[in-house]
Amino acid sequence: MDDLNRRSEFEATQRTVRFFEALLRASTDGVVITDTTQNIIVTNEAFCTYFNQQRQEVIETSLFNCLEMLEGNAARRWVDFDRRTRLEGQASDIEFQTSTDAGGKYLSVNASLLDRIGDEEVGVVISIWRDITSHKEAEARVIRLNGELGQQLATVKALNQELESFTHSVSHDLRSPLRHLDGFSHILARDYPDRLDERGRHHLERIRVNALRTNQLIDELLQLSRLTRGELNLALVDLSDLAREQLLDLQQSNSQRRAEVHVDHGMRVVGDQRLLRSLLENLLGNAWKYTGKTEIARIRFTVARVEGERVFTILDNGVGFNMNYADKLFAPFQRLHGEAEFEGTGIGLATVQRIVLRHGGRIWAEATPGQGAGFHFTLGDNHLPNDKEDCE
Amino acid sequence: MNQVLLVEDNCDDRELTLDAFRLRGLEQTITCVDDGSEALDYLFGRGRFADPRPVRPKVVLLDLNLPKLNGDQVLKQLRANPETQDIPVVVLTTSNQPEDVQRCYSLGANSYVHKPVAYEAFRKVAEELGIYWLGINQTTTNGN
Numbered sequence: 001m002d003d004l005n006r007r008s009e010f011e012a013t014q015r016t017v018r019f020f021e022a023l024l025r026a027s028t029d030g031v032v033i034t035d036t037t038q039n040i041i042v043t044n045e046a047f048c049t050y051f052n053q054q055r056q057e058v059i060e061t062s063l064f065n066c067l068e069m070l071e072g073n074a075a076r077r078w079v080d081f082d083r084r085t086r087l088e089g090q091a092s093d094i095e096f097q098t099s100t101d102a103g104g105k106y107l108s109v110n111a112s113l114l115d116r117i118g119d120e121e122v123g124v125v126i127s128i129w130r131d132i133t134s135h136k137e138a139e140a141r142v143i144r145l146n147g148e149l150g151q152q153l154a155t156v157k158a159l160n161q162e163l164e165s166f167t168h169s170v171s172h173d174l175r176s177p178l179r180h181l182d183g184f185s186h187i188l189a190r191d192y193p194d195r196l197d198e199r200g201r202h203h204l205e206r207i208r209v210n211a212l213r214t215n216q217l218i219d220e221l222l223q224l225s226r227l228t229r230g231e232l233n234l235a236l237v238d239l240s241d242l243a244r245e246q247l248l249d250l251q252q253s254n255s256q257r258r259a260e261v262h263v264d265h266g267m268r269v270v271g272d273q274r275l276l277r278s279l280l281e282n283l284l285g286n287a288w289k290y291t292g293k294t295e296i297a298r299i300r301f302t303v304a305r306v307e308g309e310r311v312f313t314i315l316d317n318g319v320g321f322n323m324n325y326a327d328k329l330f331a332p333f334q335r336l337h338g339e340a341e342f343e344g345t346g347i348g349l350a351t352v353q354r355i356v357l358r359h360g361g362r363i364w365a366e367a368t369p370g371q372g373a374g375f376h377f378t379l380g381d382n383h384l385p386n387d388k389e390d391c392e
Numbered sequence: 393m394n395q396v397l398l399v400e401d402n403c404d405d406r407e408l409t410l411d412a413f414r415l416r417g418l419e420q421t422i423t424c425v426d427d428g429s430e431a432l433d434y435l436f437g438r439g440r441f442a443d444p445r446p447v448r449p450k451v452v453l454l455d456l457n458l459p460k461l462n463g464d465q466v467l468k469q470l471r472a473n474p475e476t477q478d479i480p481v482v483v484l485t486t487s488n489q490p491e492d493v494q495r496c497y498s499l500g501a502n503s504y505v506h507k508p509v510a511y512e513a514f515r516k517v518a519e520e521l522g523i524y525w526l527g528i529n530q531t532t533t534n535g536n
Contacts, residue, residue: 183404
């Protein structure tokens with residue numbers, strides 16, 4: 001090999017060394033090469049920052065000087081780790097924490113043994129020190145959030161339990177006094193007719209009417225609370241059939257009323273039959289009730305596809321309501337008409353909304369006083385449990 | 393003749409039930425006890441009912457919410473004893489919760505009747521209970 005070749009080979013090696021030095025500097029992971037006596041032969045800036053030191057201060061010193069600055073008995077653990085690395089060729093399951101002064105960072109270390117370079121036996125351990133603080137913090141956050149979630153779940157469960165027992169005591173304890181009110185008023189009217197005048201009998205009647213109305217309110221509240229419990233029992237439900245059935249019932253029970261009803265064919269959905277029946281009972285019942293003073297009641301139950309979604313509509317030509325109060329419509333006990341005008345407890349539309357929400361749908365209404373009301377709802381995108389298998 | 397045992401702790405309820413039966417001339421057939429443990433004393437002939445031992449009733453009308461022993465426990469003990477296991481028990485209660493209905497049947501109730509709040513409806517229920525359990529239904533005789 002002549003001088004020229006030797007020089008260009010030397011220059012090429014120099015270039016490679018510079019590249020490797022730049023590579024080490026650029027690395028965000030700490031890199032250390034230690035010999036059998038734990039002397040630091042090679043390291044980089046990233047490693048030194050874990051100890052608030054410069055590279056010149058660390059190079060060619062004992063790794064133990066650095067290890068002493070770490071939390072816990074880092075030196076002893078490193079000795080064990082180094083032994084395993086030399087025995088097995090590599091090791092990775094060790095973590096350290098830097099001192100509070102150096103930010104209390106969490107470091108995870110991977111190491112591998114470099115036994116020889118060509119014919120030369122070197123026996124050095126190359127270790128990569130990665131800062132996993134943000135990963136650790138995220139992990140801690142997940143654990144904390146999971147804990148909080150678990151607590152909240154327990155709270156929700158306890159609240160549900162409480163609600164359950166409340167429901168139970170409502171059905172038991174509140175009904176009894178109502179039954180007594182009605183019973184004894186009835187007996188009083190029956191057994192002492194000659195000692196009560198017209199006015200007295202009227203007052204007794206008011207007691208009874210109110211006792212029974214309160215009972216009806218309890219019934220509807222219990223029904224509303226039951227809607228939030230239990231799983232949805234999904235099945236294919238024909239809303240058209242259900243609606244026709246109910247409208248027929250309404251017409252038969254008020255045969256003197258004139259009504260024109262229309263129900264679209266084949267409105268089939270996947271949902272809970274019991275709940276959807278209750279939904280239609282309430283909405284069609286309302287349409288029937290609020291057209292009670294209209295000469296010819298017109299009630300339509302139709303479906304239309306709007307932006308890919310099926311929107312169901314129940315339309316009537318009854319008294320309607322003022323849109324200024326539309327936001328009150330679906331809240332329990334809210335009524336837009338006086339008791340004397342139209343009877344009701346104000347639970348029906350709250351029930352309807354809850355059923356729609358449980359199906360993953362939306363409900364809204366529009367109306368003009370004196371001209372009628374329209375209720376629109378969607379029922380989400382429910383699938384039967386075995387739908388998927390059928391398709392495949 | 394004491395043919396009906398009414399287990400009811402609420403005196404207003406007792407009075408209304410007796411009133412409803414009185415209309416059918418059946419009030420003489422009813423004996424009332426206040427709580428679950430009295431009901432068991434009556435049916436097993438213990439305590440103040442040891443001597444003379446009461447006649448085995450044709451039907452027990454049992455409330456669920458009772459002091460000392462509740463309706464569930466009374467039902468359980470009646471059904472666990474060969475002497476009383478076939479006495480008809482009608483649960484007569486204000487609760488119409490499906491869970492209560494199911495539990496009572498699984499404990500061996502013969503019938504579950506929800507007390508209507510409206511007195512008129514309740515009177516009809518009492519009347520029909522009397523007609524069915526004292527007239528139509530056949531029961532086993534005491535000790536068999």
